[in-house]
Amino acid sequence: MTDLSIIIVSWNTRDVLRHCLQSVVDGLGGLQTEVFVVDNASHDASAAMVAQDFPQFRLIANSDNVGFAVANNQAIKLASGKYVLLLNPDTLVRGDVLLRSFEYMEQHAAVGALACRVLNGDGSVQLTCGGYPTLWNLFLLSSGLFRCKWPSAFSRYQLLNWKRDSERDVETITGCYMFARATAIAKVGLLDESFFCYGEETDWCRRFWNAGCPLRFAPVGEITHFGSLSSRQCSHRRDVMLTDGLIRLHNKHGGKLSAIAAWTILWLFQVSRWCYWSLAAMATRLPAAKARRDHFGGVLRDFGNLWPTRRSFSR
8 A cells, every 4th residue: 555645736826836746756755655636727737737847646637627625536536545645736845744744643543634833935833723613713703803812712713822833633624734544534535525615624624523533733844835826816706715615514514504604704704894995995095905895895796695595505
């Protein structure tokens, strides 16, 4: 059996993808590894770059953008690794994090999936891993109260009082680096393909926990994550897709009433942001303020289509 199957889903990220793949090559550390690059119909010659510069990797070139969940599942079905790593294309593998992750999982058989420390491009610590987005946590996020380090109930969602330098179990792992045990995936099942771009990782994490396969953060090394380069191309649609994922998540795990409550909380948040930036645009007439006003206005225009009772959710 292969030690590790690495899966990277890319959409129009050619230049950062090249650096990511080279960092993977440099960081394998003797592991028996297979690398899948799933290209979601990029128009920047990403697939051609992978085929030319990294012919040792397995390229899956989709003719359409099938989304994050479907693309990862395409590779998971082909993977032969004892472990499967979901890795974002806008990341850099640092040092021996792959080998140390493998060794940690070998020594902790009960762990279903592992996360490592993630750095921003400037070297600061990225707030990956945290709590499940319950309705209470969505309220904290929307109101900004999650930034309060006291009382601890406010900061617990994103674990603001934790420096990401110690081992602990977590409720969610960010998909930029999710080192999962293949036997746990077989038990939990593939990513839910009803999620297109957001929410599928959180749903997967919830299912790992429900199946008795805990998620853990351990200081096994670091990666750099530059952050959402693909989703930035979507303008206000990024926020719409993120909201859709959260509502879909609540419908699946909490039912229709939970989905309606999530929609309401998130709608109030978007309204508050549109009002703030509308006032800022009138007061300052700055182009940046007008751009933010128009951004949140676009989100609100599409928000009615996300009302839970207007659509069906596949499970």
